[in-house]
Amino acid sequence: MVRAAVLIACSLMAPLAMADTSTFRQALDAARNDDWETLSRMESALDDNHPLEAYLEFHRIRVGLPELPPEKIQAYAETYSDSPLPGDVVDMAIVAYGKAKRWDALLTVSETAPREVALQCYYYQAKLANNDESALQEAARLWAHGSSRPNACDPLFDAARQAGVIDDKAIWERQRLAFEAGNYSLMRYLNRLLEGSDYETAGNWLKKLYRSPDSLSDLPRGLSGEQKEMLREAGLFRWIYTDTIAARKWFEKQATQITNDDARESLGRRLAWYSTIRGIEENRAWLDQWLESHSDVELLSQRARRAVIEQNWEATAHWIRKLPAEEQADSRWRYWLSRALEATGEEDTARELLQQAAKGRNFFAFLAADRLGEPYRFSDAPYSATVDFKAPKAVNRIVLLQELEEDTAAHREWLWLLWHSDREQQRALADYALKKQWYSLAVEASIQSKSWDTLAWRFPPAYRAQFEKEGVENDLDPWLAMSVSRRESAFNPRARSGVGASGLMQLMPATARQVAKEANQERPTQAMLFDQNVNIGLGTRYLAELLEQFNGNRLLALAAYNAGPHRIDNWLEEEDDKAVPADVWVESIPFRETRDYVQAVLTYRVLFIGLHDDQPRTAQLMTDMESESRYSLSMLE
Structure with missing residues (x-):
């Protein structure tokens, strides 16, 4: 893949002498509407090697699939390798070849598994058609998910079920994943697949526990020990959400029924989470005892936040001090610890904390500065170029796409350019975008380059x-x-x-x-x-x-x-x-x-x-x- 070192080295193409934007607009519209006669006529009026030629060729590829040979896809990718479009063309070809069952062609254009789930399912069908049995294991991996999968996956899953790789246990385990994801319709579908199996009763009970999780103590004897354990875990998982107080009471008395240590710990954390964010006072004693023995930063932060909301300043100070040192150093917690200490009479220490908090550049740092009556600290770092900037070809495309009001395509071109640039090149592009008043692109470049202190790029006076x-x-x-x-x-x-x-x-x-x-x-x-x-x-x-x-x-x-x-x-x-x-x-x-x-x-x-x-x-x-x-x-x- 072409790297930005090459792209940046390419000087900006000679001015296009105001290439006929109207003509290209007509050509692009014709290509989108499969009007090839108009497209041919408009193209003849355009310069050879037009900077946006790839966008017209894209539609020729689109309409030619799935009959086009994979070599055409590869040639397109090579010709326009400095653009995001080849990736789109390959994805489009995977779908077209997959639907047409042109498995060899699919594997020619996609040597490795794609990222998108639907494309992966086509890819592994192609692998399976070529007698690669590892595709069945990948099918099982894709199957194990709490949400519905694309229709493209159905043939792959059917093959894995026929081969016994996706068995009744795998169906039951996916039903549990759907349970945890709150996907009741998928649970019902999977439950039908378990009819007549050793997991049918467990599947029916899982549906019941979704509706009535407090039934977890009434599990029938006919279930295996493993099934009972999983149902208890699932029922308590749901119960914690629907009735946190009742779930806590059961957990305190019956936690030993959850014999898996990791599961018991995970459920305890879930109980602590909902007890905290819901501010359930009846669970407070249990919660605080649990937190004292668990160094969970997220939960400790939520507990400190709950103390702030209740303006319980002694508890606020206690829970903030339980946080790791790097967390306590954040302006937010320094501010709130200062407020807590001020309320409890430790005014000198409170002021010191405010002064430390005010050194930041965020909401709580500015709050601290206001309480001190001090100016805000911006920590701005103006940009200083280290090398001369030469705009890559992609910039020409972005200019033309913006003129055509194809802002989404222009934004994608910009992102692709940033992703294939090193940090210094990204910073140069951010500065270039600001000078061109491409405000959203300047902000994007500041994010990609992690230029948090170059405020001119992050906060331009746009519009x-x-x-x-x-x-x-x-x-x-x-x-x-x-x-x-x-x-x-x-x-x-x-x-x-x-x-x-x-x-x-x-x-x-x-x-x-x-x-x-x-x-x-x-x-x-x-x-x-x-x-x-x-x-x-x-x-x-x-x-x-x-x-x-x-x-x-x-x-x-x-x-x-x-x-x-x-x-x-x-x-x-x-x-x-x-x-x-x-x-x-x-x-x-x-x-x-x-x-x-x-x-x-x-x-x-x-x-x-x-x-x-x-x-x-x-x-x-x-x-x-x-x-x-x-x-x-x-x-x-």
Whole structure:
């Protein structure tokens, strides 16, 4: 595979004399629509060896499969080896050859097992067709999973079952995996496969335990000892989730019935986890005793967090001090230990800890700096080039793809280039992207090169004019909206989440439509949400509406932006005498994603202002109203 040392050495191709973007657009659209006559006509008007020729050839390969010989696939991969497209073509060929049962052709284009499960199933079918019996063991490995597998795997699994490699025990063990994954439909399917086998009764009981885990003490005598052991483990696993208190009582009295030491330890940890994150006071004595004898960093962190939420400062100090030294050195725990010691009268030590915490560049470091009345420390490290940068050919493709509004393809080209570059080359590419105002690509390059202290790449003032314009129109701080965009999409206008959130500010289509309707604006289409101006306009308006709904409190509004406004009421105490300070409320947000989100956006805003606005680097994290308020439902009145 071509390495970046070669790519970077290739000088940027001569200017394309403004290659006819419109002509290539027509050619690409024709290729996608299998209009080969138009494609041939458009290609004749393009320069020979057009930088994006690989994208047209891709569609010729696509339409030619599965009849194309594998040598054509190999030739394509060799010709366009500095592009991500050969990998796509090989994957496409594996599927096409697999469906056509052209096993020798498949193995020619894929000498090693692919990563994707469906492709692996085709690959091992090809191996099996060539009398490679090791494919059956790979089938058993792919089978052992708690989720449904692609349809492409069915012939491979059938072969493994016929050969006895996937036997009744393997079916039962997969049913247990489906049980633990909460996949009841897969459990039922697998249970039918066990009819008439020695595992039929165990399979039926596994289904019963999923619905009624408290039945684990009523297992019938006809089961083998091994089956009973596995069912007890499964039932307790489920019971801990459905009724943590009852499960703890059973575990305290009957734990010896779980004879496997590793299983008993794992179930104890699961019980401790749910007892902690759910704040179950009735389990507290058992939990604390368990934690004293287990050095589990994640659980100790959660227990310390629970003590913070309850404002039990003695317990907070105790559990933080149980953490490893490197964990205690984190700004978050130094901050909370300082708060605990201050509350218990150790003010000098508390101040020392605050000073140490304030040396960081994160939410809790900035909180510490605010409590000390000190400026924030950014630890910025400006970039200094060590070698002259010569842009590789891939950059030409990225430029043209952006002109064609093929932003997803441009982003993939950029990622491929970064993955095939060493760190210094990645840093050079980050600097190049920033100069070209390719904001999302600069951020991506900063991540790939781990340039955490080169803040210019990580926090560029992307689309600043548009954010400022919409900020004026919606009476909204543009830096806050920009920070939301940075957190949501890293400034990628074409970003789209698995649930459909789209664009710079990751708007859900239904939310965008509602906001547009209230503003008497055009109903936005999916394509419109990928337009930076439309997305910023609707996103800033929605953020402004949330701020109005939550009386200007950005902590509440940001939590609502991430998790939905309907959840905020449930995250605030009903009674004023149980109201908590701002920092404790942020730590108490039940969803880790939302806790991190609120902290990140406010931290990013501080960084944007400190880097790009002429304001002092102090007292920017929270307003006086936000930091001095006590958080309860009365805030929303």
